[in-house]
Amino acid sequence: SAVISQKPSRDICQRGTSLTIQCQVDSQVTMMFWYRQQPGQSLTLIATANQGSEATYESGFVIDKFPISRPNLTFSTLTVSNMSPEDSSIYLCSVGGGERQEGYTFGSGTRLTVV
Amino acid sequence: LAKTTQPISMDSYEGQEVNITCSHNNIATNDYITWYQQFPSQGPRFIIQGYKTKVTNEVASLFIPADRKSSTLSLPRVSLSDTAVYYCLVGDPVNQGGKLIFGQGTELSVKP
Numbered sequence: 001s002a003v004i005s006q007k008p009s010r011d012i013c014q015r016g017t018s019l020t021i022q023c024q025v026d027s028q029v030t031m032m033f034w035y036r037q038q039p040g041q042s043l044t045l046i047a048t049a050n051q052g053s054e055a056t057y058e059s060g061f062v063i064d065k066f067p068i069s070r071p072n073l074t075f076s077t078l079t080v081s082n083m084s085p086e087d088s089s090i091y092l093c094s095v096g097g098g099e100r101q102e103g104y105t106f107g108s109g110t111r112l113t114v115v
Numbered sequence: 116l117a118k119t120t121q122p123i124s125m126d127s128y129e130g131q132e133v134n135i136t137c138s139h140n141n142i143a144t145n146d147y148i149t150w151y152q153q154f155p156s157q158g159p160r161f162i163i164q165g166y167k168t169k170v171t172n173e174v175a176s177l178f179i180p181a182d183r184k185s186s187t188l189s190l191p192r193v194s195l196s197d198t199a200v201y202y203c204l205v206g207d208p209v210n211q212g213g214k215l216i217f218g219q220g221t222e223l224s225v226k227p
Contacts, residue, residue: 004158031213042202043159043217056212092158096213104215106158 006107020079023093028073037090049076083114119218133190137203145207
């Protein structure tokens with residue numbers, strides 16, 4: 001299965017600033033996704049990162065707040081913009097083949113604290 | 116998308132078999148049932164997947180009755196290191212754009 005390197009692993013940021021999270025995969029993958037996991041909660045899908053086109057966002061998430069790039073089949077970034085304390089969460093990227101749920105791989109996550 | 120219901124938490128002791136049941140009454144014909152495990156400070160990790168009857172791998176077994184409205188993840192002889200959150204996912208990636216939709220999960224605590 002794919003190996004994911006996600007950076008940074010954690011950060012403490014001031015409100016009103018932005019943070020860009022990187023997700024690097026060791027092989028080309030069809031599907032890449034970004035999730036948010038708020039403290040003590042389950043994972044919530046933010047968006048599907050589409051290679052060469054705009055990301056597809058889930059209800060409640062917008063591009064202005066969470067711009068996503070995917071320049072190729074091995075790399076994606078998620079930016080958390082104009083942060084507030086409510087954005088304090090773990091952000092995870094995930095990759096999969098898209099044909100079966102089996103084998104989806106997750107990064108270790110970025111723990112973001114906004115102060 | 117089929118909604119899943121799992122117990123919020125479970126306690127067990129080392130060496131015991133643990134069975135976690137997931138209800139998914141609205142499962143669709145093309146849906147698969149997949150379980151993921153998540154340790155603190157890590158991303159979820161795939162455990163097992165099935166469509167019907169029984170599936171077994173080196174980690175767990177998955178039991179799915181004929182009506183497929185529920186499933187049971189069975190962990191044999193758990194150890195302290197099995198303490199984690201276990202998620203039951205139901206869906207058809209082909210028709211979901213490959214997306215995984217997580218429910219609330221079951222927090223399993225294994226005690227010595």
